[in-house]
Amino acid sequence: MKKIFSKAVVLLLTLVLVLVVGGQAYARVYSQFYLTRHSTTNNWKTEPYHSLTSTQQAVYGGDVGVYFQSNNVGLSSSFVRSMSRYAHVQLWEYDTTFLNADEHARSYKIRFAMVNGYYRPHLAITTYTNSKQVEADPVVELYIKFKVDKVNGDTSSYVPHGLIKYKFWAN
Numbered sequence: 001m002k003k004i005f006s007k008a009v010v011l012l013l014t015l016v017l018v019l020v021v022g023g024q025a026y027a028r029v030y031s032q033f034y035l036t037r038h039s040t041t042n043n044w045k046t047e048p049y050h051s052l053t054s055t056q057q058a059v060y061g062g063d064v065g066v067y068f069q070s071n072n073v074g075l076s077s078s079f080v081r082s083m084s085r086y087a088h089v090q091l092w093e094y095d096t097t098f099l100n101a102d103e104h105a106r107s108y109k110i111r112f113a114m115v116n117g118y119y120r121p122h123l124a125i126t127t128y129t130n131s132k133q134v135e136a137d138p139v140v141e142l143y144i145k146f147k148v149d150k151v152n153g154d155t156s157s158y159v160p161h162g163l164i165k166y167k168f169w170a171n
Helices: 002-025
Strands: 050-053 064-069 086-093 103-115 118-129 133-135 139-148 165-170
Touching (some): 064 086, 064 103, 064 118, 064 139, 133 139
Antiparallel strands (some): 050 139, 064 165, 086 139
């Protein structure tokens, strides 16, 4: 009986240690929210980069991402209301070293829909995650590139400021 009790205590302590250490190792950190600047359809727009400190010593593409939040900004009535329109968003890790290229960490597609009277990006899906290392230290400099599809029948190409509201996250 004493042997079973001591094994149970050791097992319980091991489980607690794994949960505590594992939980701290993968704590997610977030940036503040940002709004995309105005652009035109079918053209990639690059947003400014922002630094975020990860809990990882080396950061891989799966350790960073973008969280999107609905914003009460939509495309004007000059745009065809189509369920086949997407906003394409790429997450990049900026490298300040002159000869070091920026790393593409993730890609997203966000379908447009009419929500609360606004024709806006609504449902985001991840379409690509880089499995390689994007930063050798915990500090990542993240930015997005985005574009909005043009659909036949659109009579405008102006994409308003704040169409996409987002923040970065890192494990």
